Amino acid sequence: MNSELRICDVSLRDGSHVVRHQFTVDQVVSIARALDEAGVSMVEVSHGDGLGGSSLQYGLSRTDELELIGAARSVLKRAKLTVLLLPGIGTREDLKAARDLGAEVVRIATHCTEADIAEQHIGFARDLGMEVAGFLMMAHMIAPAELAAQARLMDRYGAHAVYVTDSAGALTVDGARERVRAIREAVRCEVGFHGHNNLSLAVANTLAAIEEGATWIDGAVRGFGAGAGNTATEVLAAVLDRIGRNPGLDVFRLMDIAEEMVPPVMGKPAVIDRASLTLGYCGVYSSFLRHAEKASDRFGVDAREILVEVGRRNAVGGQEDMIIEVALELSRRRSPAAG
Amino acid sequence: MASDERPRPRIRCAILGSGNIGTDLMAKLMRSRVLEVQAMAGIEAASPGLARAREAGIVASARGIDGLLELNPLPEIVFDATSAHAHRVHARRLGDAGIVAIDLTPAAVGDYVVPAVNLHERIGASNLNLVTCGGQATIPIVAAVNRVAAVEYAEIVATIASASAGPGTRQNIDEFTQTTARGLERLGGAKRGKAIIVLNPAEPPIMMRDTIYISFEPGASHEEIAASIGRMVREIQRYVPGYRLRTEPLFDEDRVTVMIEVEGAGDFLPRYSGNLDIMTAAAVRVGEEIARNMLSGLSPARPGAGGSA
Numbered sequence: 329m330n331s332e333l334r335i336c337d338v339s340l341r342d343g344s345h346v347v348r349h350q351f352t353v354d355q356v357v358s359i360a361r362a363l364d365e366a367g368v369s370m371v372e373v374s375h376g377d378g379l380g381g382s383s384l385q386y387g388l389s390r391t392d393e394l395e396l397i398g399a400a401r402s403v404l405k406r407a408k409l410t411v412l413l414l415p416g417i418g419t420r421e422d423l424k425a426a427r428d429l430g431a432e433v434v435r436i437a438t439h440c441t442e443a444d445i446a447e448q449h450i451g452f453a454r455d456l457g458m459e460v461a462g463f464l465m466m467a468h469m470i471a472p473a474e475l476a477a478q479a480r481l482m483d484r485y486g487a488h489a490v491y492v493t494d495s496a497g498a499l500t501v502d503g504a505r506e507r508v509r510a511i512r513e514a515v516r517c518e519v520g521f522h523g524h525n526n527l528s529l530a531v532a533n534t535l536a537a538i539e540e541g542a543t544w545i546d547g548a549v550r551g552f553g554a555g556a557g558n559t560a561t562e563v564l565a566a567v568l569d570r571i572g573r574n575p576g577l578d579v580f581r582l583m584d585i586a587e588e589m590v591p592p593v594m595g596k597p598a599v600i601d602r603a604s605l606t607l608g609y610c611g612v613y614s615s616f617l618r619h620a621e622k623a624s625d626r627f628g629v630d631a632r633e634i635l636v637e638v639g640r641r642n643a644v645g646g647q648e649d650m651i652i653e654v655a656l657e658l659s660r661r662r663s664p665a666a667g
Numbered sequence: 668m669a670s671d672e673r674p675r676p677r678i679r680c681a682i683l684g685s686g687n688i689g690t691d692l693m694a695k696l697m698r699s700r701v702l703e704v705q706a707m708a709g710i711e712a713a714s715p716g717l718a719r720a721r722e723a724g725i726v727a728s729a730r731g732i733d734g735l736l737e738l739n740p741l742p743e744i745v746f747d748a749t750s751a752h753a754h755r756v757h758a759r760r761l762g763d764a765g766i767v768a769i770d771l772t773p774a775a776v777g778d779y780v781v782p783a784v785n786l787h788e789r790i791g792a793s794n795l796n797l798v799t800c801g802g803q804a805t806i807p808i809v810a811a812v813n814r815v816a817a818v819e820y821a822e823i824v825a826t827i828a829s830a831s832a833g834p835g836t837r838q839n840i841d842e843f844t845q846t847t848a849r850g851l852e853r854l855g856g857a858k859r860g861k862a863i864i865v866l867n868p869a870e871p872p873i874m875m876r877d878t879i880y881i882s883f884e885p886g887a888s889h890e891e892i893a894a895s896i897g898r899m900v901r902e903i904q905r906y907v908p909g910y911r912l913r914t915e916p917l918f919d920e921d922r923v924t925v926m927i928e929v930e931g932a933g934d935f936l937p938r939y940s941g942n943l944d945i946m947t948a949a950a951v952r953v954g955e956e957i958a959r960n961m962l963s964g965l966s967p968a969r970p971g972a973g974g975s976a
Contacts (some may be wrong), residue, residue: 384859385822439867442837447837447841642869644869646824647824647826
């Protein structure tokens with residue numbers, strides 16, 4: 329087994345949710361350059377919902393993501409420029425455009441039961457000569473054996489790695505461990521793990537995943553990602569260093585980026601508050617948080633109530649429109665005479 | 668030219684494709700007063716769709732388009748419920764035989780047709796394409812807004828049950844988003860269109876739902892827009908009874924959000940697969956209009972109506 333860990337920092341993609349897709353070229357350039365110097369293997373840059381995600385549904389990008397991708401390309405020396413694509417949102421055309429600007433790695437993300445919609449895009453990425461990982465989102469929603477069956481499909485389509493993607497930050501340690509193990513036993517390709525910290529388990533889950541053989545590991549510096557944030561890259565680096573698995577990350581440099589460079593960009597810090605904890609507790613897609621907060625203001629309903637109801641209706645990633653509808657219904661239930 | 672026999676009461680049609688869509692289409696067409704289903708053709712002799720066709724007393728062929736082109740007399744209209752790839756071949760052969768093709772695949776060989784929007788403009792065409800299920804459900808709303816306020820941008824999100832997304836959709840998901848986006852522009856009238864599709868695996872399966880975000884010219888009347896949308900919804904309900912607004916249109920300055928859902932008629936396909944039902948219902952609506960047109964003697968091409976009769 330290849331035991332060399334590859335750390336992918338997703339802050340310039342998952343963090344896009346936090347800033348409602350308002351990244352500027354200067355922000356991306358400074359953070360990407362610093363992450364590259366700190367030794368991460370991959371730097372992911374895209375709209376939060378992947379290539380082509382700029383929309384009224386998910387939020388319009390302030391800066392065209394291709395401009396951000398091109399800007400990141402100009403400063404990355406060692407780290408591979410990485411993008412995200414969700415079939416159904418982005419297309420092969422979008423991927424080609426990113427590749428032409430120098431993207432080297434792509435993660436093709438589907439809901440955990442829908443791996444077969446990624447066949448076209450994984451094959452196309454291979455044809456473009458890119459490294460490609462399958463990203464099975466909301467992995468907590470199905471049992472390890474079912475997840476492994478979906479991972480096997482992505483492996484067969486040509487993925488170099490398949491991720492257990494804990495989009496809702498809802499996995500507990502055993503849940504993360506069992507899922508990575510099941511996939512590890514089912515596929516020839518490598519296994520990855522992407523965590524969110526909604527239950528304060530992101531580092532613990534990531535460590536369990538590594539113990540089970542996961543080698544593509546996602547983090548976001550200062551946890552700069554949706555919900556209560558991702559596995560904090562600087563914390564992960566410190567932990568990996570302590571257990572003798574540091575793949576060349578500069579721990580102090582990452583701490584400096586987390587402390588000095590990211591906070592002014594990030595605005596509100598990634599914290600486990602009642603709303604983000606609700607995501608993990610009820611198993612709701614982390615990037616719904618900002619939308620629920622917005623709907624909460626617009627319709628005067630508790631964000632938690634919205635998230636719980638959206639979770640109860642089995643919303644999957646991408647169904648942000650359901651948040652508006654649920655908020656509207658909840659507000660009417662409260663004041664039936666209105667509107 | 669037209670024979671001297673009395674006008675036939677119904678126009679002959681046939682179905683190409685014996686899968687779920689073809690079978691649902693057959694159930695709907697069997698009730699038609701202007702269309703007579705002559706045959707269904709598939710490529711697998713053991714397909715349940717062909718067995719149903721035999722039970723219904725129509726010709727069932729496992730020889731695909733060859734089976735249909737051997738019929739005597741030939742069908743006047745063929746509904747193609749196969750795949751985009753197959754339709755590209757079928758389109759030429761049907762065209763050569765002078766048969767009108769109603770295409771339910773995303774091949775987009777012929778002009779886009781959405782019954783509530785442009786059926787009458789396309790009635791004489793030899794190949795009519797039904798865009799996509801998401802297009803059938805959302806383009807009319809965009810067109811309704813565009814009738815009273817120029818649409819700058821239209822974006823739709825179609826959420827469908829995983830169970831009702833067949834292998835054709837799954838393996839060609841880019842075709843869905845790209846074809847739907849083009850339809851929003853060409854038929855809906857949006858200056859720019861974007862389409863997103865989300866598959867939801869929940870059990871029991873969810874009903875097809877679409878959210879339509881429309882940015883329109885500043886200052887347009889919200890009342891007029893809402894009224895135009897309301898008229899359009901009633902028009903669609905004439906052929907898709909399970910089509911409805913989930914809430915009234917939500918306005919936010921120069922933008923309106925419309926949420927709809929489509930419940931299937933449950934002819935053959937389950938009720939949750941409104942995405943498939945809206946395609947077969949639209950196909951029948953288009954076919955019947957063409958048939959009425961042929962019966963009233965307005966349409967020139969009538970294969971089989973001349974020589975051999």
